[in-house]
Amino acid sequence: MNSAPDKIKKVSIIVSRGSLDGVYPGLIMANGARMEGIEANLFFTFFGLYAILGKYQDSIKIATVGNPAMRVPDAKGFPLPTWMGAIPGMSAFATSMMKKEMEKLDIPPVSEFVQMISDAGGKIYACKATVDMFHLTKEDFVPALDSVLTVGDFYELSAGGQIIFT
């Protein structure tokens, strides 16, 4: 007997990278989950943690070094020679170009996006190991932070859902 697969009811998304392209996919997926009525947990770890550090979250940039897919001046332009990616200001420039495109699509800045997901009922968690390693305190985080979790806590609250690592 054929039956439609069960709908996804819950996702736990791990954001582990601190570049613009490392952070946004997780935020978009978490927000998209809430829009569909899916329960969403966001777990920030390692450099991904910068997305929820009040002082740094809107300074997140695209990596132009070590990014062989990078093209200029736009996505269908010429490949950016990898050594040129290291020119001072290149990352900031690429980031500002991309942010303009994102604004056109109504994709909010990181700070606004994290708050939006929290307001939508998504939960925001920080990885305890990273918090200890980076010597961070509660004051470093945005108010939307729900709590600092151990890996064990994370698995516990992810029970019955899908875990997505980004």
Added chain:
Amino acid sequence: MPTRTIANKSIDVDAEGFMTNYKDWDLEVAKVLATEEGIAALNDRHLIVLNFMRKEFETKGDGPSIRKLTKESGVPTKELYELFPGGPAKKAAKIAGIKKPHGCI
């Protein structure tokens, strides 16, 4: 394309139940659609959202993103999720009689 009778009106909907002609919509239709989506009664705040969505659809041809909706309608994100529990963008679009929104945000 299926046709349904909603509030004594004959209305075309797509496979997912979104109205295909937003001009067929009125408040009575909205009330029936809302009940089907689990919203027992539409209040003033619901109507602010529905009217904003319809206005946006009329001018742009697609429903607004949640961000635009909250910023421009004056209904904050938290309240929006309370008004339309279980997925505001699509639920509100369905009740507002517009096509399924296509944005990711």
